[in-house]
Amino acid sequence: MSGLLTPPPNRSPSRALKGGPLDGWMDDDAALAAGQLFSRGENRGILVVNGDQLLGDTARVVGAELGEMHFRIWAALTTIWASSGCPANGSLSFTLGELTRTIIGDSKSVSSRDRDRILEALFDLRDARITLPGYDLETRTAKPVVADTALIISFQIAGELLRAYRRRDPSRLKDGELEDSDQLEDLKALGGRRGSTLKVRLHPEYVDRLLEADLRRFDWSKTHKLSGVGLKLWLIFSDRRIRYLPAKPWELPPGITAQPGETLEWCQVELTPENAAGLGVTAARRVDRRKPLRRGCQQVLDVDGSFAAMEVINGGNDEDVLYVLRRGGGAPTGRPNQLQLTS
DSSP: OOSSEEOOTTOOHHHHHHTSOOEEEEEHHHHHTHHHHTSSSSOOOOEEETTEEEEOSOOEEESSOOOHHHHHHHHHHHHHHHHTTOOTTOEEEEEHHHHHHHHHOTTSOOOHHHHHHHHHHHHHHHHOEEEEEEEETTTTEEEEEEEEEESEEEEEEOTTHHHHHHTSOGGGOOTTSBOOHHHHHHHHHHOGGGGOEEEEEEOHHHHHHHHHSOEEEEEHHHHTTOOHHHHHHHHHHTOTTSOOEEOOGGGSOTTOOOOTTOOEEEEEEEOOHHHHHHTTOOOSSHHHHHHHHHHHHHHHHHHOTTEEEEEEEOOTTSOOEEEEEEESOOOOEEOGGGOEEOO
């Protein structure tokens, strides 16, 4: 698929997934800052690629600690919002099964623990306030702040979710988020899955941002095979804002050649502690940073054929270097008012 595409309005994300790869949509600035936003610890780091500082240290999350599940749900909510016709009121309705299959995929079994983790992450995303950094393509400098916003303003639950919430501290529920008890008992009697509906309302500030911001298009089937540092590296180095440089034939790693008409381009990151933290790796010792980075590089190469090489080069007495070689172009982006709808 090419161009700016999204599933048509009101098409179920899970139904699209069963029919083939599902076009996902995510906040482009959140994807670039994945290493900073979705990692544990205080060190957010920076990110300098080919001499351009893409990220400063301004990314912040207040009110919750976000991890990989939070990112997947964030991307899923953005995908559902886009595939529902980009509603200006931010109101979304879907089943827990649809959300879970979008995040995890149809090929994997979904456990009750998976469902609980999704519900817990939804609570966290409702409670969190997020400061998103960004990057100015014209000046090639990091923007101090692009958005300071909440993601979710409220959600309602029903059906089998009742059991999960009874196991939790009910103090996290706000007025109106748990539907009336009579309806819940009726839904429970019908059999949990049919009643496992979620009604989410995105925060008005964030909806305004989505309507004006660039959204990145991605393939959910790839995210199902990526995790940890591999997912973060894929998100970051797929970004169109990275200034990749044309690779000359004599600069290519051994065994790699450009096919006729193919353009290979490269970038590199000096793996200082600050840059490594910007990629989501915060280990203090250089030797302890290499293993997760190398494992993440191999994940990306196994999943996405647009990357020809991604490796950590031992720097000896100098800092290690992350070298990335890809086959031209970055992840496509678009604004909701520019999206072409396809059947």
